[in-house]
Amino acid sequence: MPKNYMIGNWKMNQSLSDIQNFFSQLKLENNQNNFWITPQSVHISECLKHAPATGVLIGAQNCSHEDFGAFTGEIACRSLAEIGAHFTLIGHSERRSLYGETDQDVNQKAKKAISEGLIPVICVGETLAQRDNSQTLDVVLSQVKNALVNIQLHNESEIIIAYEPVWAIGTGKTATPQQAEEVHAQIRNLLIELYPDHGAEISLLYGGSVKPANIKELLSMQNINGGLVGGASLKPESFSDLCKAC
Ligand code: 13P
Numbered sequence: 049m050p051k052n053y054m055i056g057n058w059k060m061n062q063s064l065s066d067i068q069n070f071f072s073q074l075k076l077e078n079n080q081n082n083f084w085i086t087p088q089s090v091h092i093s094e095c096l097k098h099a100p101a102t103g104v105l106i107g108a109q110n111c112s113h114e115d116f117g118a119f120t121g122e123i124a125c126r127s128l129a130e131i132g133a134h135f136t137l138i139g140h141s142e143r144r145s146l147y148g149e150t151d152q153d154v155n156q157k158a159k160k161a162i163s164e165g166l167i168p169v170i171c172v173g174e175t176l177a178q179r180d181n182s183q184t185l186d187v188v189l190s191q192v193k194n195a196l197v198n199i200q201l202h203n204e205s206e207i208i209i210a211y212e213p214v215w216a217i218g219t220g221k222t223a224t225p226q227q228a229e230e231v232h233a234q235i236r237n238l239l240i241e242l243y244p245d246h247g248a249e250i251s252l253l254y255g256g257s258v259k260p261a262n263i264k265e266l267l268s269m270q271n272i273n274g275g276l277v278g279g280a281s282l283k284p285e286s287f288s289d290l291c292k293a294c
Contacts, residue, residue, distance in 0.1 A: 050251040052267070053208065053274035054294040055169065056085040056281025057109065057137060057255075066282075067091060071098035073284035076291050079103035082274070083291045085281065086137055089123055096132050107135035110143055111166070113156035125164035135167040137276075139195065141214045151194035158195055162206055169208045169276065170195045171255070172235075176215035184213075185234055192235055196242060204249035209235060210276040216256025218278060225265045225272070228254045232271035260289035267293060 062070070067087065076083055079102070086107045087095050095106045112122035128136060138161065139154035158168040172191035174184045192209060201207065211231050216223050223231075232252050239247035254266055255276030266272050274294055280286045 050249050050273040051080075051082055051205070052294050053082045053084060053251055053253060054287075054291045055107075055210075055253065055274070055276045056287050056290075057140070057276055057278050058085065058087045058282060059109070059142070059278055060088055061282055062087060062091065064091070064094060067094055068098065070282075070284045070287075071095075071102060071104075074102050074104070075284075075288045076102055076104070079291070081105060082294065083287075084135060085287075086135075089128075092128070092133055093131055105134040107133050107137070107166070107169070109137050109140065111136045111138070111157055111161055113153065113160045115160075125160045125166055129164045129166055133166060135169055135208075136161050137210075138168045138170050139191070140171045141173055141212060141217060145214070151191055154191075154195045155197050155199075158207070159199060162199065167206065167208060169210055169253070171210045171212055171276070173212040173214050173217075173256070179213065179215065184231060188231055189234060189238055192238055193242070201243050201246050204246040205251075208251045208253060209239070210253040210255050211235060212255035212276060218257070220257050222257040222259075222262050222266075223254070225269050228266060229269035229271060232269065236271045258290070260286055260293065263290050263293045 084105045086109050108128050111125045138157045143149045161168040172188050174187040178187050251273040253274045253276045254272050258275040258277045259280040
């Protein structure tokens, strides 16, 4: 069975006092290193001060595919690993749509993250127009395939895939568990084809308006192994509830 994860993506939110308050009020049960949070990069170190008491692991929202050098504003994977980050999101739809990240960028970043010991959480998902044109599976499967070009895996926990339909992000419109499972099942088949030894065990997360009220139903689906959560991860009570369901 793939491991279940609950990952809070704080995006460009949370002040220092919000962070202190969050960790002081977080109540997690049965934490098996599977509750993760990604704050703004400037707050990773602050989160790493508070997180050990709760067992939450901390990661980044983005990384560079370069080692080091003249890349103003970029964040090196090695630096993230050095300060204690555990993972990095890659190819979030906001990075793709607002900052022009391509499948090739996603592939290069994933390779660099793995080589520095970070777990890439590779995000994929279709827009509403693509869904309406019946392109969902084509788009999502090609995003997954392109992200994984020339990536060999030694075990199933080296990568995580997150399916986040763009039309469900921050809109309150969650995909139904059946809509999500339809896509997850196809991603699963592709992963088994690409990685016969590990594909069945790679964790597949769903994201897009996940909240305590809908997480149980989503997690009841065979190929949904957790959530990647924006808005509902910002408050300690709702993140605690999401983790409990996980
Ligand atoms: P919401 O949970 O706010 O819809 O955001 C989802 C998301 O983008 C997580 O990466």
